[in-house]
Amino acid sequence: CIMEKMYVCSFNEGKKEMTDLLGLKGASLAEMTRIGIPVPYGFTITTEASRKYYGDGNLVDPLLEEEIRSKLEELEQVIGRRFGDPERPLLLAVRPSAPVRGLTLGRSILDVGLTRETVEPYARSLGDRTFALDCYARLIRTYSTAAYGMKKELFTDIVNGRMAASRVSSAADLSEEDEESLVQAYEELVRGANDGRFIPQDPKTQLMDAIVSGFDCWQAPEIRQWKKACGVPEDLGIAVTVQAMVFGNKDEHSGTGVAFTRNPVTGEKQICGEFFRKAQGEDISTNRAYPGSLEKMTAAFPEAKKNFIQVCNVLEEHYRDVQSVEFSVDAGRLYILQTASAGRTAQAAVKTAVDMVEEKLITRREAVMRLRTDQVEYLIHSRFSREDEDGATLIARGTPASPGAANGQIVFTAEDARQKKSRGISTILVCRDIAPEGLSGMRYADGVLTAAGSRSIYAASLAGGQGVCCVTDCPDLTIDEEQGLLRIGDAEFARGDYISISGFNGRVYDGRLTVQPPYDWDAFGKIMSWADSFRHLRVRVNADTPEDAALALRLGAEGVGLCRSERMFYNEERAAVMRRAVLAPSPAVRREMVQKMMEFQIRDFTEIFRIMCTRPVTIRLLDPSLSVFLIGAEDDFRTMASEWGISEEEVRERASSLYEVNQTMGERGVRVGIEYPDILSMQAEAIFRAAAAVAREMEKEPDPEILVPFVVSGRELAQVKKLIRDAASRVREEEERTVEYRLGSMIEVPRAALTAGEIAEEAEFFSFGTNDLTQLVMGLSREGSGHIVRKYRERKILDRDPFLTLDQEGVGRLMMYAVEAGRKTRPNLKAGICGTHAGDPDSIDFCSRIGLNYVSCQARQVPVARLAAAQADI
Ligand code: PEP
Ligand code: MG
Numbered sequence: 015c016i017m018e019k020m021y022v023c024s025f026n027e028g029k030k031e032m033t034d035l036l037g038l039k040g041a042s043l044a045e046m047t048r049i050g051i052p053v054p055y056g057f058t059i060t061t062e063a064s065r066k067y068y069g070d071g072n073l074v075d076p077l078l079e080e081e082i083r084s085k086l087e088e089l090e091q092v093i094g095r096r097f098g099d100p101e102r103p104l105l106l107a108v109r110p111s112a113p114v115r116g117l118t119l120g121r122s123i124l125d126v127g128l129t130r131e132t133v134e135p136y137a138r139s140l141g142d143r144t145f146a147l148d149c150y151a152r153l154i155r156t157y158s159t160a161a162y163g164m165k166k167e168l169f170t171d172i173v174n175g176r177m178a179a180s181r182v183s184s185a186a187d188l189s190e191e192d193e194e195s196l197v198q199a200y201e202e203l204v205r206g207a208n209d210g211r212f213i214p215q216d217p218k219t220q221l222m223d224a225i226v227s228g229f230d231c232w233q234a235p236e237i238r239q240w241k242k243a244c245g246v247p248e249d250l251g252i253a254v255t256v257q258a259m260v261f262g263n264k265d266e267h268s269g270t271g272v273a274f275t276r277n278p279v280t281g282e283k284q285i286c287g288e289f290f291r292k293a294q295g296e297d298i299s300t301n302r303a304y305p306g307s308l309e310k311m312t313a314a315f316p317e318a319k320k321n322f323i324q325v326c327n328v329l330e331e332h333y334r335d336v337q338s339v340e341f342s343v344d345a346g347r348l349y350i351l352q353t354a355s356a357g358r359t360a361q362a363a364v365k366t367a368v369d370m371v372e373e374k375l376i377t378r379r380e381a382v383m384r385l386r387t388d389q390v391e392y393l394i395h396s397r398f399s400r401e402d403e404d405g406a407t408l409i410a411r412g413t414p415a416s417p418g419a420a421n422g423q424i425v426f427t428a429e430d431a432r433q434k435k436s437r438g439i440s441t442i443l444v445c446r447d448i449a450p451e452g453l454s455g456m457r458y459a460d461g462v463l464t465a466a467g468s469r470s471i472y473a474a475s476l477a478g479g480q481g482v483c484c485v486t487d488c489p490d491l492t493i494d495e496e497q498g499l500l501r502i503g504d505a506e507f508a509r510g511d512y513i514s515i516s517g518f519n520g521r522v523y524d525g526r527l528t529v530q531p532p533y534d535w536d537a538f539g540k541i542m543s544w545a546d547s548f549r550h551l552r553v554r555v556n557a558d559t560p561e562d563a564a565l566a567l568r569l570g571a572e573g574v575g576l577c578r579s580e581r582m583f584y585n586e587e588r589a590a591v592m593r594r595a596v597l598a599p600s601p602a603v604r605r606e607m608v609q610k611m612m613e614f615q616i617r618d619f620t621e622i623f624r625i626m627c628t629r630p631v632t633i634r635l636l637d638p639s640l641s642v643f644l645i646g647a648e649d650d651f652r653t654m655a656s657e658w659g660i661s662e663e664e665v666r667e668r669a670s671s672l673y674e675v676n677q678t679m680g681e682r683g684v685r686v687g688i689e690y691p692d693i694l695s696m697q698a699e700a701i702f703r704a705a706a707a708v709a710r711e712m713e714k715e716p717d718p719e720i721l722v723p724f725v726v727s728g729r730e731l732a733q734v735k736k737l738i739r740d741a742a743s744r745v746r747e748e749e750e751r752t753v754e755y756r757l758g759s760m761i762e763v764p765r766a767a768l769t770a771g772e773i774a775e776e777a778e779f780f781s782f783g784t785n786d787l788t789q790l791v792m793g794l795s796r797e798g799s800g801h802i803v804r805k806y807r808e809r810k811i812l813d814r815d816p817f818l819t820l821d822q823e824g825v826g827r828l829m830m831y832a833v834e835a836g837r838k839t840r841p842n843l844k845a846g847i848c849g850t851h852a853g854d855p856d857s858i859d860f861c862s863r864i865g866l867n868y869v870s871c872q873a874r875q876v877p878v879a880r881l882a883a884a885q886a887d888i
Contacts, residue, residue: 021062022060025043034165036113043683049332053350060251061251062152064228068229079241086221098127098132099132107256121231123152129217140266147196151193152214160231164208176195260342265345267345269311271290335355335376336358366384391877395517402528407523409502410522419527420516421442422461423439431456434529435458445465548884551867556578563625570877572629575852578637583614588611589643595611597654603658614703623718630718639674639684644672684724684731685724687734702745717754718755721781723762762784775840779844792825826860832845844885847870
C-alpha cells in the first residue's frame, strides 16, 4: 500500500477506514483479517483501479494486470495451491465491493479457475466427481449471470427441473449424473443465449474477465440511475474482491449461513439466524437448500458453532454494533465471509443501544446518535405491521400528515364520528377539506382522510395535536355526502364500510388492518433522557387544549410554545358567542358577549397553567379574521335577529360589511386587536386572571407569555403593549397580585423579519410562524398548493415540500437575519419556532444552528424533536 495510486491491496494491508478505496466488503474483509478473524484470504482490486479503467475507455491497464499477477502468487503461497492447477487448483471467488451502502449488487462469481478440462482431474484428486461438477456448474451459472447479464431464473428453472426429475427437495442431494446433466444444460443455455459464446476456458482470462465484469456492473444503467437518485458522485469507482474459495457445498460437514449477533427484531442479546447444510450463499436466495436454524448447526458442527459464537462476540466488540454475519463451514472449518452493521427494527434499535451502553460497549452519546428520528416516530404511535400492509389492498395514496395508523368505519361528519364513538365504533372521518367548525369533532374520529390540503393545513396540525392520525392531499377521492358514498377511482365505498389509513406513509387500505399499540417502555425513556442531557434547544408544544398539554407533558414537553386562542372558539356554543360579540347591535350586548368570551378563556387558560405548572405557556392572541366565524352561520343570523329584535337583513348587512376577499391577508393577527381593543384587552385580562388564580391555588407562579400574531411593525406592537399593560394593572388591583409575563411577537410576515431590530424594541421574544412565513416568502398558498409542490418536486425544482422542511436558503435566511437583528437590539431576546417545521428533524437542526432557544411542535412530535435537538448538538 505504498504506491501513490494503489490498484491492488492484500487483505492484510487494509483496514475498516479504507472503504473509499476498498469498498465496504473489501474494507471489512481487510479489517477482519487484521484482527484475526478466519477469513478466506485474498486481495482487493481498488476503486482507483476501476476509475483508471473507466478513464482509459474501459481498458485494463497492463500495470494492473501485473499487480494482480503478483498478488495472485502471494495468495497461492498462503493457500498452498496453484491457480489453474489441474488437480489441486486454487479456486477464487470474485465479488464487486461498492463503497456506498444500500445496494445489493449480487454479482459474485464463484469457483473461478476451473475449466471443462480441469474439472475431471480435480474430481479424481478429490475423489468426489459430484462436488467437482457442482463447482463447475456454479462457475457457469455465476459467471454467465454476472458477465453476460443472463437471468438467474433461467438457471434456477433448470436446477428445479432436475430436482423434480430426481425427486429430491434440495440441490445438496443431486447425484453425479444430475450434476453432469446440469453442466450440459447450462452450457447449451449459455451458448444459445450468447451466439455460441461460452465462458472462457483459460483460468487467467476467466479471472480478468470476472474482475472487469465487476467494474462494468458499476456502469450498468440501473445502477447509474440508483447512484444518481442517491447522490453518489459519478466518478466514484467500485472495488472488486478476489478470495480463495471455501466450500459450504463440499460435504456433510459443510454448510453456510447468515446470523445476527443480536435479535434484529426484538433486540434481545441472542445470536440468531439460519444455517444451510451442504450449500453456498447463492443457494439461499434461490431456495435450493434446506433451511435450518443455528441450533441445527450446533448438532452437526459443535466445534464450528463454538468458534462462531466466539467470532460473533469479537466482531460485536470490535465494531461496537450489532453485526449481520455471513459465514461458511468447509469440512468442519469455520470461515467468515462478510460482516456489516445489521438492519433492525425501531424496537431493536432502542434496546440494543441501551444495552450496549450498559455493557460499556458504546457511550450514551453514541447511543443517542444511533437512534433515528423516524424510529422514534414509529415507536410512539400506533401502527400496522409491515406484513399486514404488504398483504392489504391499497386503494389510494395521499400525503402522510399526522403519524399513526387507524382503521374504522367511513363517516363524513364529525357528528357521525361522535355518535359512533359513543357506541364504541372506530371511525375514519373522510372529507374534502376540514373547515374550522369541523375541527372540534375531529377528536371523535380515529383517523382523518381529506382530499385537499397539505400537512400544514389546520386539519393536519389539529389532528396531530390530538394524536389523531391523518392523511391529506388525496386527490383521487370523490365524496358524495348526500348518498353517503366515497369513490376512489372505480371503487365505491359506503358510509359504514371499513377502511384503514397510515399516517406514516399516506396509504389508504380497504378493510380493517390490525392496529398495533404504541411501544412504550423503560429503555425508550432512558435513551430519551440521555438525549435531553445533550441538547440546548428546549422543546415545547403547540397545544390548544388541556388534553394536548397533558399529553405533551407526558412525552417530555418543557412548556407550551403556542396556544392558538382562536381554536378555543371552534365549537358551536363558543362560536355563537363570538359571532354575537362581532355583530352586536349595541355596546351593551357587545360587552355582555365579550364578558362571556372571557369566562371561556379563563377556564381554558386556568387548566393549561395548572398542567404546565411553572413551565412557560405562550398564549397567542386571536389570529384569524373574525369574519371566519360568520361563514356558514345563516341559521344563526336568523336567531340573532329575533334575539335582538332587529331584522335578519340588518344582521346580514353587518356580517357582509365584515366580509373579506382574502382573509389570509385581511384583518387578521394584530390587526384584530387594534380594530377590536376590547377583545384584545379581554384576552389579556383572561390570561392574567387565570394566572393569578392558579398562582394562588398552587402557591407557585405560572409563567405566561403573550404572543401577538401577524405583526409587521414595532408600532403595532407598541399600541397593543399599552392595552396589555392596562389589563395587567386592572388585574393587579383587583386580585392584589402581580402576574409576571413577557410579550412577544410572531415573526411570520417577511416585513417583520426585515424590521426585527425595531420589533425587538417592543418584543421580549420572537416566535417564528414558519407556516405563514413560508407562504408569504414563497408566494405559495399553504393550503392549496400541494399540486404545485408535487409537480415542482417531480421536475426537480424543489427537493422537499417547503411546508414540511424549512426552505433554508430563502425562509431560513430571513430567520437568521431576524434573530441577529433582534438580538442586536435586545441581546437576551428569546427566539423560537412554532410553525409545522418545528417537528421536522432537518429543520430542527437548522434552528439549533441559527441560535433559536426553543422549538414548539405538535404533542406527538415532542420525542422526535427532543432527539433531533440532541443530535443537532452532538
Ligand atoms: C405559523 O404561521 O407558522 C403559525 C404557527 O401560525 P398558524 O399556523 O396558526 O397560522
Ligand atoms: Mg401564522
